[in-house]
Amino acid sequence: MADLTTDFLGIKSPNPFWLASAPPTDKAYNVERAFEAGWGGVVWKTLGSEGPPVVNVNGPRYGAIFGPDRRLMGLNNIELITDRSLEINLQEMTEVKKRWPDRAIIASIMVPCEEQAWKDILPRVEETGVDGIELNFGCPHGMSERGMGAAVGQVPEYIQMVTEWCKKYYSKPVIVKLTPNITDVRYPARAAKAGGADAVSLINTINSIVEVDLDNFAPVPTIDGKGSHGGYCGPAVKPIAMNMVAEIARDPETAGLPISGIGGISTWKDAAEFISLGCGNVQVCTAAMTYGFKIVQEMISGLSEWMDQKGYDSIDDFVGRAAPNVTDWKYLNLNYVTKAKIDQDLCIKCGRCHIACEDTSHQAITDLVDGARKFEVIDEECVGCNLCVNVCPVDSCITMEQISGVDPRTQKEIDPNYANWTTHPNNPSAVTEPAE
Numbered sequence: 001m002a003d004l005t006t007d008f009l010g011i012k013s014p015n016p017f018w019l020a021s022a023p024p025t026d027k028a029y030n031v032e033r034a035f036e037a038g039w040g041g042v043v044w045k046t047l048g049s050e051g052p053p054v055v056n057v058n059g060p061r062y063g064a065i066f067g068p069d070r071r072l073m074g075l076n077n078i079e080l081i082t083d084r085s086l087e088i089n090l091q092e093m094t095e096v097k098k099r100w101p102d103r104a105i106i107a108s109i110m111v112p113c114e115e116q117a118w119k120d121i122l123p124r125v126e127e128t129g130v131d132g133i134e135l136n137f138g139c140p141h142g143m144s145e146r147g148m149g150a151a152v153g154q155v156p157e158y159i160q161m162v163t164e165w166c167k168k169y170y171s172k173p174v175i176v177k178l179t180p181n182i183t184d185v186r187y188p189a190r191a192a193k194a195g196g197a198d199a200v201s202l203i204n205t206i207n208s209i210v211e212v213d214l215d216n217f218a219p220v221p222t223i224d225g226k227g228s229h230g231g232y233c234g235p236a237v238k239p240i241a242m243n244m245v246a247e248i249a250r251d252p253e254t255a256g257l258p259i260s261g262i263g264g265i266s267t268w269k270d271a272a273e274f275i276s277l278g279c280g281n282v283q284v285c286t287a288a289m290t291y292g293f294k295i296v297q298e299m300i301s302g303l304s305e306w307m308d309q310k311g312y313d314s315i316d317d318f319v320g321r322a323a324p325n326v327t328d329w330k331y332l333n334l335n336y337v338t339k340a341k342i343d344q345d346l347c348i349k350c351g352r353c354h355i356a357c358e359d360t361s362h363q364a365i366t367d368l369v370d371g372a373r374k375f376e377v378i379d380e381e382c383v384g385c386n387l388c389v390n391v392c393p394v395d396s397c398i399t400m401e402q403i404s405g406v407d408p409r410t411q412k413e414i415d416p417n418y419a420n421w422t423t424h425p426n427n428p429s430a431v432t433e434p435a436e
C-alpha cells in the first residue's frame with residue numbers, strides 16, 4: 001500500500017491533508033476530533049496580538065453559490081481572525097501538540113506590521129512546541145482595513161520585511177500564506193523567498209460579493225441592511241488557486257520553494273492535482289466545513305488507491321510532475337490537430353452539442369442526417385475546439401481524436417513535427433528554430 005506520510009519542511013505528518021486556518025481549527029475541541037478523524041495536520045485559526053480579541057459580527061457571516069443540485073460550489077465569509085484570547089489558544093495548542101506528537105500543528109499569526117508586535121508574540125508561540133508558523137497575509141476583509149492581512153500581502157516589501165522579523169525571532173519553519181487579491185502572485189512569492197520564508201501557502205480567500213438580495217438591495221450576507229465584500233473559497237476557486245501555484249512552481253526565481261496548496265480541495269483527486277503541480281502538501285477548509293471532518297477518510301483512501309494503481313510508493317513520486325508541462329501559449333504545438341468524434345451508441349440525441357457548435361462555434365455538428373435526428377461531426381468544418389465535449393451531458397460520448405495526413409478542413413498535409421507560434425509565418429517576430 002502507498003505510503004502517504006509527508007515531510008514538509010521537516011514537519012512530518014501521516015498524510016498530506018492538513019486543515020487550513022479557519023473555524024475547523026479554532027479550538028482544541030475541533031482540532032482533536034479532526035485528528036481522530038484522520039487529518040494529518042492543522043493550521044490553527046489565526047492568532048492576533050495580546051489584548052482584547054477581535055469582535056465578529058453577530059449576524060450571518062456566510063454567503064454561497066450553489067450548483068443546480070444545491071451542491072455548494074463557492075462560499076463567501078466575513079469572519080475575522082480568532083475571537084478567543086491569545087492565552088487560551090496558546091495553552092490549548094501546547095496541550096494538543098503534547099497529546100498528538102505525530103500530527104503537524106502550525107500556528108497562523110496576524111499582528112500589526114511593527115517589529116515589536118512580532119517580537120512579542122513569536123517567543124510565546126515557540127514555547128507551545130508547535131511545528132511552525134504561517135503568516136496570514138491574506139485575509140481580505142476587516143483585518144486588511146486595519147493594515148494587516150491582505151494589506152500586507154499586497155505589498156512585496158512588507159512581506160519580505162515581516163518574514164525577516166519572523167526568521168529573526170522564531171527558530172522553526174515559517175510559511176507565508178499569500179493572498180490571491182493581487183495581479184501577479186509571483187511578486188509576493190519572490191518577496192517571501194527573499195525574506196527567508198521556508199515555504200509559501202496559497203490561496204487565501206478572494207474578494208467577493210456572492211449575491212445581492214433584490215428585496216432590500218444589499219449584498220448577502222446582510223447585516224442590518226448592509227453588506228461588505230467577503231472572502232471567496234470552495235470548489236469554485238480551485239482553478240484560480242492551481243494557476244497561482246503553477247505560476248510560482250515554474251518561476252525560475254522561486255523554483256524549489258516548497259508550496260502548501262490551498263483552494264477548493266474537496267476530493268483526493270483535487271489534492272493529487274495540486275501536488276502534481278508542485279505542492280508538498282495541501283490544506284482544506286470549505287470541504288470540511290460542508291461535509292465534516294470525516295471527509296478526510298475518502299481523501300486518504302482515494303489517494304492511496306490511485307497511487308497503488310499508478311505504482312507510486314510515496315507522495316514524493318509525483319510531486320511537481322505536472323509543473324514542467326505548464327507552459328506559455330506561444331509554446332503549444334500548432335501542428336497538433338484533433339477532431340471531435342461522437343459515439344452514436346452513447347448519444348441520447350439531446351442536441352446540445354449541435355446548438356453550441358452551430359450558434360457559437362464552427363457549424364460542425366449535424367442535427368439531421370437523411371431526414372432523421374442525428375448528431376455527427378462534419379470533419380471539414382471542425383476546428384477541434386472541444387466546446388461540444390464540455391456541453392455534452394453524457395460522459396465520454398464525445399471524444400477528441402488526433403488526426404494525421406491531410407486535415408479535411410484546411411485540405412493541407414499536417415506537419416508531424418512540433419512547431420509553435422514562435423516560428424509561425426503569421427508571426428511578425430517569427431524565428432527559424434522553435435523555442436520550447
Ligand SMILES: Cc1cc2nc3c(=O)[nH]c(=O)nc-3n(C[C@H](O)[C@H](O)[C@H](O)COP(=O)(O)O)c2cc1C
Nearest residue numbers: 020021022046077136204233234263264284285286
Ligand atoms: C469562515 C472562514 C474563516 C477563515 N479564516 C481564516 C483565518 O483566520 N486565517 C487564514 O489564514 N485563513 C482563513 N480562511 C481561509 C482558509 O484558510 C483558506 O485559505 C480558504 O478558505 C481556501 O480554502 P478552501 O477553498 O478549502 O476553503 C478562512 C476561511 C473561511 C471560510
Ligand code: SF4
Nearest residue numbers: 357382383385386388
Ligand atoms: S470540437 Fe468544436 S468545432 Fe468541432 S464539433 Fe465540437 S464544438 Fe464544433
Ligand code: SF4
Nearest residue numbers: 347348350351353392
Ligand atoms: S450533446 Fe452529447 S448526447 Fe447530446 S446530442 Fe450531442 S453527442 Fe449526443
